[in-house]
Amino acid sequence: MTSRLPLLSVGLAAVLGLPAAEQQIGEGKLDADQGTLDLREGFYHFSGNVHFRYPGVLDLDCDDLRIRLLPGGSQIDRLIASNRVVMTLVENPSTNSALPLRGSSTNRVYAALAIYTGTNDVVTLTGSPESGQPWVERSEGSFKADEITFDRANDRLGAKGNFKMIINPAALPKEANLAPRPAPAPAK
């Protein structure tokens, strides 16, 4: 079963770079202990204390990062971050007035494996050293599942298997009308 999670997907949508909020070109810096470049296959492999920093947008820490480019192209075929994957994603405020929570926030994503597939623009998160599940934390709450997928092309977040979501009540605005109100008592 796939759950749609519009509340938390707002953050990922913004920071993973959805077309609606195309951002300016910036510089991302990567540090690692070792690296291998396969110039023929367009394959890059960084290992050991991999830290990727894209100020204001994304921090990625992992032990192993593999990037494969599409043949002869300029797009990513597949990006695989593995072993102790921690992503910190900075979210732009949403302009969607239908959402009860619209403030800017920071998302922290934990997983054992994060795979981005360029052909369908999907990020898949699986595993984690602590609980066996990837999880996403933000100020309004957190959720986890056996597999979390983010479909960037369609702006959808999916959670498969043992899904659990915790929402911090304090984060809900007082004026939010999330639950149906009881019907007014009949006039006497």
Added chain:
Amino acid sequence: MLKSRSHCVKPSLTILFLCAVGSTVAGWGQAKTTNAPSRATGFSLPYKKEGKTVALFTGSEHKPLSVTLVQIKNFQVETYQPDGTPNLQGTAPECQLNLSTRQINSSGPLHLTQAGGAFTLSAVGFAWDQESERLQLSNRVQATFRLSARSSSLFARP
């Protein structure tokens, strides 16, 4: 038989390399190429594939360390796309070229830039194998990518 033959070849390769710096050894081509800029340096060695220069290795000085090993100072490498357009440019203060394995190694720094500035990369200690088009970076890898928030444009080739 094969072994003794290879022993005969290696010294002659070295002599050709050191004298003409443009010996043709299965991929290593003439110093002056048609689609790569020629350089007036102490050392220049193109690497060809199917008649086209795909890489050009240059240096200001070279010194033989053994029959197959050559030390190169102020090493520079340029690689090219199949159509001849520049791809990568690399520099290293010093490295060693192994004529037998066709590998270039160094325990020192390497700085690499992609044409167009899409990314720059530096590391300490490297092994460049042009035959397999593989570059191994041993320590302190640092890379800078110019990118937009849409990650599909990350790490773009020029």
